[in-house]
Amino acid sequence: MNIGHNAAPTREQLTSLYRTMLLIRRFEEQAVRLVNEQKMPGSTHTCIGQEAIAAGICGALRQGDQVLTTHRPHGHFIAMGVDLKALTAELMLKQTGINRGRCGSMHLVDPDHGILGANGVVGGGVPLAVGAAYAAQVRGSGQVIVTFFGDGASSQGGCHEAMNLASLWKLPVIFVCENNGYAEMTPSTAHISVSNIALRAPGYGMAGVHVDGNDILAISEVAAEAVRRARAGEGPTLIDCETLRMRGHFEGDPERYRPEGQKSEWQARDPIARLAAVLSKRFDVPADELEAIDRAATGAVADAARLADADPAATGRDILDFVYAGEAA
Amino acid sequence: MKELKFWQAINEAMHEEFARDDCVTLSGIDAGTPGGAFSASRGLLERFGPLRVRDTPISEAAIAGLGVGAAMNGLRPIVEIMFMDFLSLALEQLAGQGAKQHFMSTGRLRVPLTVRTMCAAGRNAGPQHAGSLETWVAHIPGLKVVWPSTPGDVKGLLKAAIRDDNPVIVIENLSLWTAKGPVGGEDHVIEIGKSEVKRAGRDVTLVCVGSMVQRALAAAGELSAEGIEVEVLDLRTVSPLDREGILASVARTHRLVIAHDAAKPFGFGAEVAAIVAEEALTELDAPIRRVTAPWAPLGTAPAQELAYYPGTEDLKAAVRSLLG
Numbered sequence: 001m002n003i004g005h006n007a008a009p010t011r012e013q014l015t016s017l018y019r020t021m022l023l024i025r026r027f028e029e030q031a032v033r034l035v036n037e038q039k040m041p042g043s044t045h046t047c048i049g050q051e052a053i054a055a056g057i058c059g060a061l062r063q064g065d066q067v068l069t070t071h072r073p074h075g076h077f078i079a080m081g082v083d084l085k086a087l088t089a090e091l092m093l094k095q096t097g098i099n100r101g102r103c104g105s106m107h108l109v110d111p112d113h114g115i116l117g118a119n120g121v122v123g124g125g126v127p128l129a130v131g132a133a134y135a136a137q138v139r140g141s142g143q144v145i146v147t148f149f150g151d152g153a154s155s156q157g158g159c160h161e162a163m164n165l166a167s168l169w170k171l172p173v174i175f176v177c178e179n180n181g182y183a184e185m186t187p188s189t190a191h192i193s194v195s196n197i198a199l200r201a202p203g204y205g206m207a208g209v210h211v212d213g214n215d216i217l218a219i220s221e222v223a224a225e226a227v228r229r230a231r232a233g234e235g236p237t238l239i240d241c242e243t244l245r246m247r248g249h250f251e252g253d254p255e256r257y258r259p260e261g262q263k264s265e266w267q268a269r270d271p272i273a274r275l276a277a278v279l280s281k282r283f284d285v286p287a288d289e290l291e292a293i294d295r296a297a298t299g300a301v302a303d304a305a306r307l308a309d310a311d312p313a314a315t316g317r318d319i320l321d322f323v324y325a326g327e328a329a
Numbered sequence: 330m331k332e333l334k335f336w337q338a339i340n341e342a343m344h345e346e347f348a349r350d351d352c353v354t355l356s357g358i359d360a361g362t363p364g365g366a367f368s369a370s371r372g373l374l375e376r377f378g379p380l381r382v383r384d385t386p387i388s389e390a391a392i393a394g395l396g397v398g399a400a401m402n403g404l405r406p407i408v409e410i411m412f413m414d415f416l417s418l419a420l421e422q423l424a425g426q427g428a429k430q431h432f433m434s435t436g437r438l439r440v441p442l443t444v445r446t447m448c449a450a451g452r453n454a455g456p457q458h459a460g461s462l463e464t465w466v467a468h469i470p471g472l473k474v475v476w477p478s479t480p481g482d483v484k485g486l487l488k489a490a491i492r493d494d495n496p497v498i499v500i501e502n503l504s505l506w507t508a509k510g511p512v513g514g515e516d517h518v519i520e521i522g523k524s525e526v527k528r529a530g531r532d533v534t535l536v537c538v539g540s541m542v543q544r545a546l547a548a549a550g551e552l553s554a555e556g557i558e559v560e561v562l563d564l565r566t567v568s569p570l571d572r573e574g575i576l577a578s579v580a581r582t583h584r585l586v587i588a589h590d591a592a593k594p595f596g597f598g599a600e601v602a603a604i605v606a607e608e609a610l611t612e613l614d615a616p617i618r619r620v621t622a623p624w625a626p627l628g629t630a631p632a633q634e635l636a637y638y639p640g641t642e643d644l645k646a647a648v649r650s651l652l653g
Contacts (some may be wrong), residue, residue, distance in 0.1 A: 066402065100435050109434045116401055117433070121425055127391050128426055131398020131406075138354060138380050139403055158422065161391035168386070322436040323470050325494035 009217065011283040015293070016217055017059055018279060021272050022297040023052040024075040027084070030301045031074065031091065031105075035251040039309065040091045042104040045072040049214070049246030050178055052271035054079040056219030057146055057176050057239075060227045064141070066114050068125035068250045069148045070178070071106045073118035076148060082113045084300055089308035101314025122183075123149055123156030126175070130162040133173035133227075133236075144230045145173045152183025154197045163238065167206040170235035177238070178213065180245040185257050198240035206238050213241030214271040217278065244269075293321055330481075330511040338480035339369040339445075339501065340513045342487040343407065345515050347377050350405060353491060354381045356395055357409025357445075363441050366411055367506060369446070393444070395420035397427035397496070400442040405491060409445040411613060413500060414460045419444075427496045430470030441486070442496040448476075448539065450590050450638060451504040455629035461622065463538075466498045467568035473521055474567040476500040478542035480510040482565060485519030493521060500567075502540040522566050523596035524574035530558035533584040535649045536575060536601050538564040541639070548644035559648055567597055575601060576609050583614040584651045590638050593621040615651040620644055 028046040035044050047054065054075030058067065061080075077087055082098065090097025091105050098110050106284040109117040116132060119125040129147030136143040153159055154177055166173050177197040181188055194200060201208020207229065211222045217240065226237035244266040248255045279285040333341065347353050355361075355370055361384040364371035374382040385392050396408035410419050424445065430438040449459040467474045467653055473495055477483035483501065490497035527542055528549050537545045540562045549559035562578045564571060579585050585605055587598035598619040605617060620639040627637050 010517035020521070068398075100434060102435065103433050107433055109430070109438065111401075111434060111437045116398070116438070117430070121421060124421065124426055127394020127422055128398035128401065130391065131395040132401070132402040134354075134356075135399040135404040135406075136396055138399075139352075143402070145402075158390040158394060161386070161388035162394060164386055165388060165391045165395065169383070209408075245465075245625045322432045322434075324473075325431045325436070325441075 009220065011279070011285065014275065014279055014283065015285065017055045017127070017220070018272070018275050019293050019297065020055040020059065020079050021216065021275065023300065024054060024078050025272055026297045027074060027078060027301045030305055032247070032251055034092070034305065040105065042106070044091065044105045044250065044251045046247050046251065047072050047075040049266065049270070050180055050243050050283060051075055051180050052216040052219055053176065053213050053241045053243065056216050057223045058146070059220060059315065060223035060276055061114070061144060061146065063292070065144045065146070066116050066317045067146045067148070068116050068129045068132070069118050070125065070150060070153070071118060071122070072150070073108055073119060073250040074105070076182055077095070077108060077110065077113070077115060080113045080115055082110050083116070083308050084304035085142045088301070091322050092308050093314050094308055095314050096311040099128070099313070100318065123153035123159045124151065125149070126156070126159045127162040129173050130166045130171060133166065133171035134169065136172050137169070140230060141170065144227050146176060147173065148176045148178055151181070151188050151192055154192060154200070159210065163204045163206065166236045167204045168254070170233060172228060172230035172233070173236045175236060175238045175316070177240045178243060179213040179240050180243050182245055182249065196240040196242060198238055201238040206236055207255070207322040208238045208240070210240045210242065213243030214269045214274065216271055216275050256294070279281065330349045330514065332509050333336060333480050333512045335422055335480045335483055335505045335508050336369050338484040339487060340371055341512065342484045343370060343373060346488055346491045347373060347381065349376040353444060354399065354404055354406045355409070356383045356385050356392060358387055358411055360384060360409050367503065389415050389418035390422055393422035394426070396442045396444065397422055397430070400427070400440040400496070401430060401438050403652055405441045407443040407445060407491060410444055412454070412458050413446040413448050413462050414447060414457055416462060417464055420465065421577055423466065423472065424469045424495060428469045430543055431495070432471060439494045440496045442492045444488040444496065444498045445487070445501060446498060447501050447503055449503040449536060450540065451574055451634060453629050453631060453634065457627045459627055463500060463567050464596060468577065471601060472568065473497040474500065475521055475565060476538055476539040477565060478505070480508065480562050481512045481517070482519060484512050485517045486521065486565065489521050492518065497521065504540050505543070512513045519565065522569045522571055524562050524564045524566070524571040527563045528559065528561040530560035530582065532558045533586060533651055534560045534562055534578040534582045535644065535648065536562045536564060536585065536587045537589065540569060541590060544639070544641050545588060545644060548641045548648065551641065552645055552648055557652060569606060570597070570600060570604065571591070572594065572604055572608070575604060575638065579605055579609050579612050583612055585613065586618045586620060586644070586651065588620040588639050590622055590646055592624050594624060596621055618647045618651060620647045629644060
């Protein structure tokens with residue numbers, strides 16, 4: 001999927017993005033249920049309301065590009081095409097999970113699908129992305145590296161250091177801030193000194209763009225341009241995606257900090273409903289086709305959970321495997 | 330065998346590994362154009378170009394993350410954290426990220442990273458510049474830590490670190506910088522995790538590493554004149570510790586002294602002592618002694634350094650105390 005700069009997106013491209021976004025939404029809704037049924041132990045952070053960012057940014061990448069993400073990573077993994085059953089199994093801490101139950105939701109990693117890792121440390125992946133981009137530059141691999149991070153991570157020292165270095169060296173990296181209104185339970189207004197993170201880009205000598213994080217068309221266009229710049233050797237871009245986390249910081253968060261009416265206000269900006277409206281009004285996609293996409297997504301995530309649930313739990317027998325590379329596993 | 334100074338051996342190791350493998354890079358503060366703050370990277374920029382040899386901002390977290398991320402995407406990078414005190418600024422990227430990638434990815438990611446860092450003990454560098462902080466990294470599963478004591482060893486261990494598929498911290502003593510010694514050729518690679526008997530002796534094993542080895546050898550030489558033969562065991566690698574090498578030496582001497590420049594509590598001496606206590610207690614003819622720095626930060630003045638670091642006399646006294 002690559003909606004070029006200024007090129008009008010096709011029906012096929014937008015339908016594909018719609019499919020990805022719905023898959024993420026239904027996966028996350030199911031994750032909430034599985035957490036409540038105590039089938040997903042550990043800490044689970046869902047990205048409901050933020051699906052357009054994962055779909056739009058990852059949709060602008062090509063084979064070989066790499067992504068580093070956050071403790072709220074499911075959407076990015078799905079948008080990068082990770083196997084749903086293996087992903088679900090990992091979240092359920094099964095032997096058959098992507099990481100054999102070592103990682104769970106927050107530490108997921110799947111290099112086979114271009115993902116160098118979620119991250120259990122806020123901002124932890126941002127310097128790594130700059131390293132991966134440096135490797136791409138030295139090797140002349142043509143890869144673009146994307147690092148997702150939140151408004152909370154934007155205050156981490158390592159992020160500032162990494163952005164300065166990436167801009168200085170014109171590395172092929174894209175910094176995507178999912179500015180979702182909260183760092184854990186603290187609102188953005190209480191923890192960042194600017195209204196959007198892209199305002200900091202000029203301070204690093206970097207291109208910065210603020211975009212409606214719930215508008216897949218706008219995100220896709222911004223992503224395509226950032227990818228073009230990175231691949232052309234023009235350096236990094238800092239994209240601030242304004243969105244709202246529609247659930248708690250973690251599943252189980254009582255969300256006492258939410259202002260009244262906030263969610264219903266943002267419900268009107270729901271990225272999936274907005275894309276559905278575009279598809280039906282601008283492209284005459286019939287309602288039953290959109291419903292079929294939804295049914296397929298619902299079915300796919302349910303199948304993944306049913307299969308994963310039957311798999312054996314991760315064992316403690318292999319805990320010494322892969323501590324060091326080059327040792328027998 | 331030719332003789333080189335310690336820093337020249339580092340320089341030669343990097344030149345050889347850069348020529349051997351296009352994936353080897355060097356990044357750090359003053360690493361490129363100035364040729365290293367202490368000349369160790371001299372000539373690399375001119376020979377291998379500005380993409381592979383780069384000066385960085387003073388940003389230790391980004392330098393470490395740069396190394397880990399580049400290693401995850403196909404390079405075999407060397408990064409410099411100028412003084413090991415500054416490892417604290419890089420520790421999340423090294424210990425939280427780099428050390429765990431192979432484990433978390435169940436073997437699909439590798440981090441063939443070398444971190445060169447310096448211990449400036451003995452050069453009046455002061456409380457924030459001369460720490461012996463090897464335990465910060467030695468306690469992390471997934472990391473390896475080597476600490477060479479001679480020009481030959483630094484060449485062989487640095488080359489091993491660069492070729493290793495894991496993150497390896499290489500500690501270099503500034504006090505050894507101009508020490509001269511024989512240095513092997515291009516194939517001189519020393520296995521990580523193996524100690525070396527630097528001087529054989531029947532009476533007491535003296536376990537040490539890095540610049541402490543020189544003081545240990547001096548003490549052993551002086552004690553020999555008294556009829557006491559000390560076996561100086563240079564660990565060469567702090568993590569993973571060479572259990573077999575330690576136990577074999579204790580089995581020969583039946584007495585053990587461990588010396589390091591770090592403070593005593595939780596220092597690697599405690600680990601060495603515990604290994605021997607757990608696995609070879611009946612071999613011992615005397616209690617284990619540790620000779621270490623005191624539980625305090627380091628001062629800068631020469632007299633303060635002398636009072637802080639174990640010296641040859643301290644080592645001799647500890648050895649004698651076991652033979653009473």
